Amino acid sequence: MATPEETAEFAALIRGLKDRSGLSYGVLAKRLHMSTSTLHRYCNGDAVPTEYAPVERFARLCRATPEELVEVHRRWILADGARQRDRRAATGTATGTATTADTTPGAAPEPDTEATPDPAAPDPTPSASRPAVQEPRPAVRDNKNRRRITLLTAAAVAVVLAATALVPRLVSGGGDDKKQEAGSVTATGRGTGTPSPSTAPKATSSPSPSASDSTSPSPSATVGGDxxxxxxxxxxxxxxxxxxxxxxxxxxxxxxxxxxxxxxxxxxxxxxxxxxxxxxxxxxxxxxxxxxxxxxxxxxxxxxxxxxxxxxxxxxxxxxxxxxxxxxxxxxxxxxxxxxxxxxxxxxxxxxxxxxxxxxxxxxxxxxxxxxxxxxxxxxxxxxxxxxxxxxxxxxxxxxxxxxxxxxxxxxxxxxxxxxxxxxxxxxxxxxxxxxxxxxxxxxx
Incomplete structure (x- = not known):
């Protein structure tokens, strides 16, 4: 994978500080309490430090000026952001590949372990060695009938609940439609008023899987590094x-x-x-x-x-x-x-x-x-x-x-x-x- 531009610029900057200092990789690594190979990777752009503290110590050991310290910090922020983007992209690609493999058209379906044998199909087992077989088909049909009954019962319960929920709206009259419409505009942030508790969306009320996967901070959340x-x-x-x-x-x-x-x-x-x-x-x-x-x-x-x-x-x-x-x-x-x-x-x-x-x-x-x-x-x-x-x-x-x-x-x-x-x-x-x-x-x- 090619090195991101931000990572290459960060590596070039700290490599220049190292060369100017006249200190060897071994001396710097010892003072920074890290391995020489790790320091090599940082200076070559093969890796980016996950924390800024060792970068700052490195820059100070190389006698960076205050202006250079500011630039080192800025370059590290951009390189660390590029590293995190690459990691998220790699994770997303792996997930997408797995999902595609699972849903590719024409993929062999899983065998139906409860399928009823075709009575017309020839039996490959010789009759002389074939043991007596009890008829399983009625039991299988009973299982399928019970599943159908369960599904129909659940659907009926859902219909009753939906009808019950509609009764208050039918009784309240047609004027509520306009109120509901106005409330939805305010709740999505397009209006100028403050959403009321009855119309404001709640993060825990959505059944969508994306609600729990979101990492965007809310206005009252605490985010960032240290x-x-x-x-x-x-x-x-x-x-x-x-x-x-x-x-x-x-x-x-x-x-x-x-x-x-x-x-x-x-x-x-x-x-x-x-x-x-x-x-x-x-x-x-x-x-x-x-x-x-x-x-x-x-x-x-x-x-x-x-x-x-x-x-x-x-x-x-x-x-x-x-x-x-x-x-x-x-x-x-x-x-x-x-x-x-x-x-x-x-x-x-x-x-x-x-x-x-x-x-x-x-x-x-x-x-x-x-x-x-x-x-x-x-x-x-x-x-x-x-x-x-x-x-x-x-x-x-x-x-x-x-x-x-x-x-x-x-x-x-x-x-x-x-x-x-x-x-x-x-x-x-x-x-x-x-x-x-x-x-x-x-x-x-």
Whole structure:
């Protein structure tokens, strides 16, 4: 099978980073904790990593610039999408072949195990060796008669039930026909009103097999990769409200701007805290310890359309759920003592001041803000730095979008819960020392 164009472009990009770094496949594979053959396959386009974390570590080891990191992420999203499309196509082809084989005209029918032997057909068994045979045909005919009676009885019951169901409609008069017709228009989204409970379609009421096989998210579903935006389509004016959200937002709420840029508040002493995690393990580390992002929280939002239509991202609004005094816990900075930290400001980055009475997302360093355009083949990655110095803030964001006559708002949060960011002023702060294998007081700024 030919390599998809997206996969080939992704492989060419990371292969170029590898060649520029001067590091061998063996050295890179050892530092990435993977086999050399696997790394070869990634760089040759024979395979695509199923997760972005090893790709990012690879790019950082090859000293990719912030702009190159953004491009690597974008290329990986497209290559991963191509991989999933190929897998679905292969599954569909296999299923279609099996179905065709089962329904091909002229295929030999299954033998009828209950067929009555033809009395006129000659018996190949010699009469001398043929044992006495009891007549099975009456029993077979009785079985067939019982099946016919059962079918006729079921049909009669169905007719009675249908007639019973029609009685209320006949009694209510002819005016209900117009009501039913108007209700069906509203339920399918062509009207401007909200469907009433009596006319709104229910997902569980359809007997069609396709209803249970559908994977399209509902407006209130959570979709995406690590953490996704809870989708809630909201209407404005008299325009048609979107029945299906034409984009996905995959959120990484515990991304790190640089290897030691993130600090967490944890309600544990330094002697009882495990070593710092890697970036890809940060979500489980935070969840297990009940940690809270300290001073600032760095979010990575990958926004991608679900079809060929262009989707315009109009605005990104911050909503504060609650604000309180900062938590009085110890602060622990990720990274290691004596290990340098790099980083930069990628494009499409925003600052959010959570201490403000009405926080807003402001583009960094004079960058161009929203609106942006996305589609299935042209995703965008947005970076949010939300800072809190004097409060413990619970918050989420809303992304307003339009696509043609459709529009709506996506709620972006932490798997259905608000994000949480707390100030750490005056709190004891520690960093991990590889020499001592322990958390030690942080001496930096």
């Amino acid at each position: 953490v996704s935006a809870s989708q809630s389509a909201k209407s404005g004016g008299d325009a048609d409200v979107a029945t299906e959200v034409p984009l996905t937002v995959t959120t990484r709420p515990y991304a790190w701007e640089s290897p030691c840029s993130q600090t967490y508040l944890v309600d544990r002493s330094q002697g009882k805290l495990p070593p710092p995690p890697t970036e890809q393990d940060a979500p489980s580390w935070v969840s297990a310890l009940g940690a809270v992002s300290a001073d600032s929280q760095y979010l990575e939002l990958t926004v991608q359309g679900t079809g060929h239509d262009t989707v315009v991202l109009n605005s990104l609004n911050v909503r504060v759920v609650g604000s309180a005094a900062p938590v009085a816990w110890n602060a622990y900075t990720m990274g290691y003592l004596g290990v340098g930290c790099g980083g930069g400001v990628p494009t499409h980055s925003f600052d959010v001041g959570l201490d403000a009475s009405r926080p807003v997302a402001t583009p960094k360093s004079g960058q161009t803000g929203l609106p942006y355009k996305v589609s299935e083949s042209d995703p965008e990655v947005l970076y949010i730095t939300a800072a809190a110095a004097s409060h413990d803030v619970r918050w989420y964001m809303e992304l307003a979008w339009t696509s043609g006559t459709r529009h709506g708002v996506l709620r972006i949060d932490d798997q259905g819960k608000p994000f949480r960011t707390s100030g750490m002023s005056g709190r004891p702060r520690y960093i991990y020392s590889l020499d001592d294998s322990a958390w030690v007081p942080f001496q930096g700024d």
